[in-house]
Amino acid sequence: MLIKRPLDVLPSEITPQPVYNRRREFMKAAAAGAILAATGCSDDTESAPDATREKFTSVATSRFSTVEKPTEYKHVTGYNNYYEFGTEKSDPALYAGHLKTRPWTVSVEGECLKPRTFGIEELIKRPLEERVYRLRCVEAWSMVIPWVGFELNALLKEVEPTGNAKFVEFVTAVQPDTMQGVHVPVLDWPYVEGLRIDEAMHPLTILAVGIFGEALPGQNGAPVRLVVPWKYGFKSGKSIVKIRLVAQQPRTAWEKASPTEYGFYSNVNPNVDHPRWSQETERRIPEFFSRRPTVIFNGYGDQVAGLYAGMDLKKYF
Amino acid sequence: MRPSQSLVSVIKATLFVAALVPFARLAVSAVWFPDALGANPAEFITRSLGDWCLRFLLITLAITPLRRITGWNWLLRLRRMLGLFAFFYGVVHFSSYIAFDHVFDAVAILKDIVKRPFITVGFTALVLLVPLAVTSTNAMVRRLGAHNWRALHRLVYPIAALGVLHFWWMVKRDITEPAIYAAILALLLGYRLAAYLRETLALRWARGANGPPATSRRG
Numbered sequence: 001m002l003i004k005r006p007l008d009v010l011p012s013e014i015t016p017q018p019v020y021n022r023r024r025e026f027m028k029a030a031a032a033g034a035i036l037a038a039t040g041c042s043d044d045t046e047s048a049p050d051a052t053r054e055k056f057t058s059v060a061t062s063r064f065s066t067v068e069k070p071t072e073y074k075h076v077t078g079y080n081n082y083y084e085f086g087t088e089k090s091d092p093a094l095y096a097g098h099l100k101t102r103p104w105t106v107s108v109e110g111e112c113l114k115p116r117t118f119g120i121e122e123l124i125k126r127p128l129e130e131r132v133y134r135l136r137c138v139e140a141w142s143m144v145i146p147w148v149g150f151e152l153n154a155l156l157k158e159v160e161p162t163g164n165a166k167f168v169e170f171v172t173a174v175q176p177d178t179m180q181g182v183h184v185p186v187l188d189w190p191y192v193e194g195l196r197i198d199e200a201m202h203p204l205t206i207l208a209v210g211i212f213g214e215a216l217p218g219q220n221g222a223p224v225r226l227v228v229p230w231k232y233g234f235k236s237g238k239s240i241v242k243i244r245l246v247a248q249q250p251r252t253a254w255e256k257a258s259p260t261e262y263g264f265y266s267n268v269n270p271n272v273d274h275p276r277w278s279q280e281t282e283r284r285i286p287e288f289f290s291r292r293p294t295v296i297f298n299g300y301g302d303q304v305a306g307l308y309a310g311m312d313l314k315k316y317f
Numbered sequence: 318m319r320p321s322q323s324l325v326s327v328i329k330a331t332l333f334v335a336a337l338v339p340f341a342r343l344a345v346s347a348v349w350f351p352d353a354l355g356a357n358p359a360e361f362i363t364r365s366l367g368d369w370c371l372r373f374l375l376i377t378l379a380i381t382p383l384r385r386i387t388g389w390n391w392l393l394r395l396r397r398m399l400g401l402f403a404f405f406y407g408v409v410h411f412s413s414y415i416a417f418d419h420v421f422d423a424v425a426i427l428k429d430i431v432k433r434p435f436i437t438v439g440f441t442a443l444v445l446l447v448p449l450a451v452t453s454t455n456a457m458v459r460r461l462g463a464h465n466w467r468a469l470h471r472l473v474y475p476i477a478a479l480g481v482l483h484f485w486w487m488v489k490r491d492i493t494e495p496a497i498y499a500a501i502l503a504l505l506l507g508y509r510l511a512a513y514l515r516e517t518l519a520l521r522w523a524r525g526a527n528g529p530p531a532t533s534r535r536g
Contacts, residue, residue, distance in 0.1 A: 079356030087491035285356045
């Protein structure tokens with residue numbers, strides 16, 4: 001399959017400037033105003049609606065982008081799995097606005113010569129690209145999302161991984177004050193994900209800081225998250241705080257929760273069913289009928305199949 | 318509370334309309350306002366219908382304990398209708414799965430039923446509901462005889478348990494909701510077990526009081 005060049009559309013043009021979001025912000029502000037008027041005091045620690053969500057102005061296009069039509073903004077930001085904020089799909093949109101994303105640092109450490117900590121301001125100033133990727137959830141639904149970010153390999157090269165760096169572990173944020181879900185042991189917090197070093201260095205693997213040309217909303221993993229488009233969505237950890245280069249294969253949150261259902265690799269694969277449901281087809285959000293066949297490696301096989309040459313994908317699911 | 322026959326009829330008619338509201342809401346939304354059903358309307362519809370099937374099963378099973386506790390025997394006149402609504406929601410739940418998840422692909426559906434335990438138990442529960450729905454008429458009660466009819470309709474206990482299990486095995490990780498249904502079902506079935514044990518013991522006690530003490534009856 002040829003990866004076609006996307007249409008030269010500015011991210012700002014495909015962004016359906018979310019009236020929806022503005023309404024919510026308006027209502028929040030109105031409610032806050034009412035409380036303010038009633039109590040006569042202001043609480044600065046309460047996270048205010050992010051009316052000034054940063055817009056990324058100079059974002060390059062990428063040959064890796066799909067030309068498929070992105071899923072509507074309201075669905076991308078309204079139907080999320082982010083268990084730290086609750087297990088309902090609507091919970092993240094409701095509660096992730098409280099996520100504290102400043103100050104924010106990402107520590108890159110472990111098996112490397114120059115470990116260091118990156119501030120979020122520094123990360124969003126890097127040359128950014130738009131990557132319109134398919135996202136396939138292990139729950140058999142999918143979306144098309146225009147991410148804004150940069151290749152993870154660029155960051156990893158800067159810390160100079162040693163020969164011992166065989167895997168990369170991603171540790172995500174735990175904010176007990178803002179994340180109601182982490183008080184419930186649904187998963188072993190913090191949520192940890194992992195990749196093999198060659199998967200992490202692959203040009204398709206990115207750290208995203210935005211969607212639709214603007215900064216990531218909390219529910220999508222603000223302020224910086226992993227995106228690995230050929231794997232099930234849960235591999236793409238949100239709100240990353242630490243990236244560790246390690247010698248041993250990390251134990252991921254879902255592996256710990258249910259090792260027979262969620263493997264380390266978790267490559268999108270219609271031939272390997274989840275023990276409790278089929279992975280042969282998927283429902284493209286918000287379509288009614290689920291008859292879209294799922295493609296191996298989520299359609300990125302031309303780029304990534306080589307990483308798994310000779311591997312039994314049923315065994316290493 | 319002992320309402321007149323006509324009042325019970327009014328209550329029953331009101332309940333009938335109310336029981337159709339969740340279905341009507343989904344149907345109207347699906348046709349005219351799919352946005353109201355969120356990003357994954359098909360999943361929302363299938364799950365809501367399944368929820369209502371389970372809820373009606375539990376409501377139906379609550380009638381007997383409620384009647385015994387309150388002495389409101391007229392509640393019994395609502396039970397058949399409630400049970401049939403459980404069946405109705407089960408059928409439309411299954412239909413939405415057939416339509417939205419498999420687009421009427423019979424082979425895929427059969428594969429699913431055989432391969433996936435949570436679908437196997439859900440399907441079994443629905444199949445077992447069929448004889449109960451079919452024998453729900455007065456004529457069928459007469460034909461079977463009250464004793465056989467009652468024995469057959471005790472099937473609703475394992476059906477409800479399979480329904481809850483179907484939900485439990487379906488959820489990915491957070492079992493809070495199925496656990497709530499399971500707890501309510503345990504309460505409703507526990508009440509019956511307790512009542513049964515109480516009656517059996519009372520009967521023994523009564524026998525014991527007339528004859529030799531129960532403990533040394535055989536001695």
